[in-house]
Amino acid sequence: METDEQAVAEPLPDRPLTETSQSLLVFFPGGIGDVIALKAVLEDLHQLRPWLNITVASTVADQWIIGDVATVLDYPVTETVAKGFDAWVNVAEMDFSSVGRELVETFAQYVGIPCPDHAPNIEPYYGYIEAMEHYIRNWDKPRVGIHLASASHWRSIPNFVGLYVAMEMADRGYDVYLLGGPEDRIVFTDNEEHSDPPDNIYDMTQVLGPLEYYLGFLPSLDVLLTCDSGPMHMAGAMNIPTLALFGMTNGEKRTGYYPSVRYIQSDMECSPCERIAEVAPCDGQWCEALARMNPLYIADQLEEVYRENHDADCLA
Amino acid sequence: MSVPHRQLYRVVFSQELAVGAVRSGVVAGYRLLYHGLPYVLTKNIWTR
Numbered sequence: 001m002e003t004d005e006q007a008v009a010e011p012l013p014d015r016p017l018t019e020t021s022q023s024l025l026v027f028f029p030g031g032i033g034d035v036i037a038l039k040a041v042l043e044d045l046h047q048l049r050p051w052l053n054i055t056v057a058s059t060v061a062d063q064w065i066i067g068d069v070a071t072v073l074d075y076p077v078t079e080t081v082a083k084g085f086d087a088w089v090n091v092a093e094m095d096f097s098s099v100g101r102e103l104v105e106t107f108a109q110y111v112g113i114p115c116p117d118h119a120p121n122i123e124p125y126y127g128y129i130e131a132m133e134h135y136i137r138n139w140d141k142p143r144v145g146i147h148l149a150s151a152s153h154w155r156s157i158p159n160f161v162g163l164y165v166a167m168e169m170a171d172r173g174y175d176v177y178l179l180g181g182p183e184d185r186i187v188f189t190d191n192e193e194h195s196d197p198p199d200n201i202y203d204m205t206q207v208l209g210p211l212e213y214y215l216g217f218l219p220s221l222d223v224l225l226t227c228d229s230g231p232m233h234m235a236g237a238m239n240i241p242t243l244a245l246f247g248m249t250n251g252e253k254r255t256g257y258y259p260s261v262r263y264i265q266s267d268m269e270c271s272p273c274e275r276i277a278e279v280a281p282c283d284g285q286w287c288e289a290l291a292r293m294n295p296l297y298i299a300d301q302l303e304e305v306y307r308e309n310h311d312a313d314c315l316a
Numbered sequence: 317m318s319v320p321h322r323q324l325y326r327v328v329f330s331q332e333l334a335v336g337a338v339r340s341g342v343v344a345g346y347r348l349l350y351h352g353l354p355y356v357l358t359k360n361i362w363t364r
Contacts, residue, residue: 003333004329004330004331004333006330006331007327007328007329007330008327008328008330009325009326009327009328009357010325010326011323011324011325011326012323012324012325012326012356027324027356027358074347075358076349076355076356076357076358077355077356078353078354078355078356079326079354079355079356080354082356088324088356090322090323090324090358091322092322092358092359
């Protein structure tokens with residue numbers, strides 16, 4: 001991001017949320033996991049105070065996650081827009097980073113309501129589910145999605161680990177869909193020539209850029225492999241069977257409120273180092289705790305998650 | 317009812333400023349903030 005040393009900045013007076021507030025603007029530039037946690041709080045706030053017009057300044061694409069409980073605007077908003085609201089709540093400065101239940105509790109405290117007693121929930125729009133179903137190559141085969149990249153690089157599954165798992169799952173009779181946005185595409189080569197992915201592995205990254213497409217595609221999968229990432233939170237809130245790999249962050253904390261998500265925590269002594277705001281101290285270009293995970297063990301665990309949730313007879 | 321509050325700032329930029337999308341990964345991109353137009357920001361990103 002650029003900077004502007006000549007920018008003029010001044011603190012603004014509070015606009016606290018009160019019992020008589022008619023409209024609320026929540027300042028919330030957070031990750032997808034944080035938005036999903038916030039949604040549970042907004043749902044309860046809406047139930048308690050149905051007259052309150054709630055708007056969230058985050059990323060307008062989050063509307064697909066928040067649903068009709070609040071309006072979502074791109075952050076930052078202009079002063080003119082902000083002053084159209086009776087009350088402001090700034091939760092952006094909290095030290096949050098998708099750490100689980102305590103995050104929901106903190107959000108609830110910020111908007112002055114009891115902590116929600118229900119898990120976050122996302123319901124994608126049926127039209128997108130139906131449209132994305134056409135990308136499934138073979139409905140007779142079990143379908144595994146693999147999402148390698150996290151917005152925080154050191155949480156990402158290294159490509160060589162993830163693709164080893166992908167090929168192993170393809171060998172075991174699964175169709176494998178590589179998920180992500182256009183920037184996550186993995187280019188395959190054969191003798192230094194560009195090639196298609198191996199048999200039964202399909203690249204979806206050029207399709208799934210829009211969040212609503214991604215949300216619409218997840219229900220077509222039988223099981224998802226990912227890391228500590230937005231897709232893990234989305235799959236958890238959609239109750240999709242998921243296996244998540246954890247290196248630098250703590251799987252127990254971050255998956256605790258998603259019943260459908262299992263995790264593998266690296267057994268390296270450094271894991272979890274929780275150096276979220278820093279550059280990881282690893283020598284290579286990946287988190288070593290993730291890079292040293294055994295792909296065959298991951299594939300076994302992924303199959304176990306599949307079998308727990310589906311009729312295993314359809315496997316070849 | 318009393319809720320915690322974190323400071324908000326009124327910020328006017330002296331030049332157009334490119335900001336990254338709030339998140340990357342599933343959704344990426346950037347946009348320009350205008351100069352001379354007051355924005356409400358949550359922290360001192362203008363000099364970060």
